[in-house]
Amino acid sequence: MARFLSVSSGSNGNCYYIGNERTALIVDAGIGFRTLKSRLAGAGVDVSSVEMVFVTHDHADHVRGLASVAQKLSVPVFTTARLHDALSRNRYVGPDFAGSRRVLRPGFETVIRGVRCVNFEVPHDASQTLGYFLDFFGTRFVFMTDLGRVPEYAYRYCAEADYVIIESNYDVDMLMRGPYPPDLKYRIIGDNGHLSNDDCAAAVRRFWHPGLKGIFLCHLSKDNNTPSLAFASTFRALGSMGLSVPGDLQLVCLPRSEVFSLEF
Secondary structure, X not given: OOEEEEEEOOOOOOEEEEEOOOOEEEEOOOOOHHXXXXXXXXXXXXXXXXXXXXXXXXOHHHHOOHHXXXXXXXXXXXXXXXXXXXXXXXXXXXXXXXXXXXXXXXXXXXXXXXXXXXXXXXXXXXXXXXXXXXXXXXXXXXXXXXXOOXXXXXXXXXXXXXXXXXXOOEOHHHHHHOXXXXXXXXXXXXXXXXXXXXXXXXXXXXXXXXXXXXXXXXXXXXXXXXHHHHHHHHHHHHHHOOOOOOOOOEEEEOOOOOOEEEEO
């Protein structure tokens, strides 16, 4: 049996698990080791099964627990040389993390413990931000957790995916009418900011294909979104193409601090 777990999703911390009896990995470690261990255990997963970590970017909510997770589990951490360099200067990671570094070439395919991996850059206001295409023993996942827009080349990875984990961060009206200062609002809506519900829905219209089994909406804003708004936006997009949920595919808003589990 293989499982995908959303361990945490949002500005409070981001971490996603994929594993089976052969190996397991996590994408990002924005929560501490004890929290990761506890939440995995609650889902029936031993944290010691994790054998590798992939990092999307160097913002705190994605790497706050990275050093402790890598050191306590003695596992390699995979990302590009550019992002590793930024992590070495990151207050939550630092230079002592160097022994865990494993470098991925941008845009090149590699196979790690049987998992086929390709990283691709997405626009976001970090040192570098990556999406990932992970072929986990025949089941293919795309992760795009933080991005201001979906770059054209990312659609080809989505076209091959069984499951897409994509940001649906904010509702435009909630953001613009909310209490955030103007400069922060325009940072969020910019091309290097975050993906709105409407932007996410537009992307879904483009990348849906008959083999797609599930869309998981991630990184929902606590202040500028609600699960019902995010769900409704993508639900309408799927409906406009004559698709039904859950008849044709799954659509899930990933919770901020609870574990979501999928067997595949």
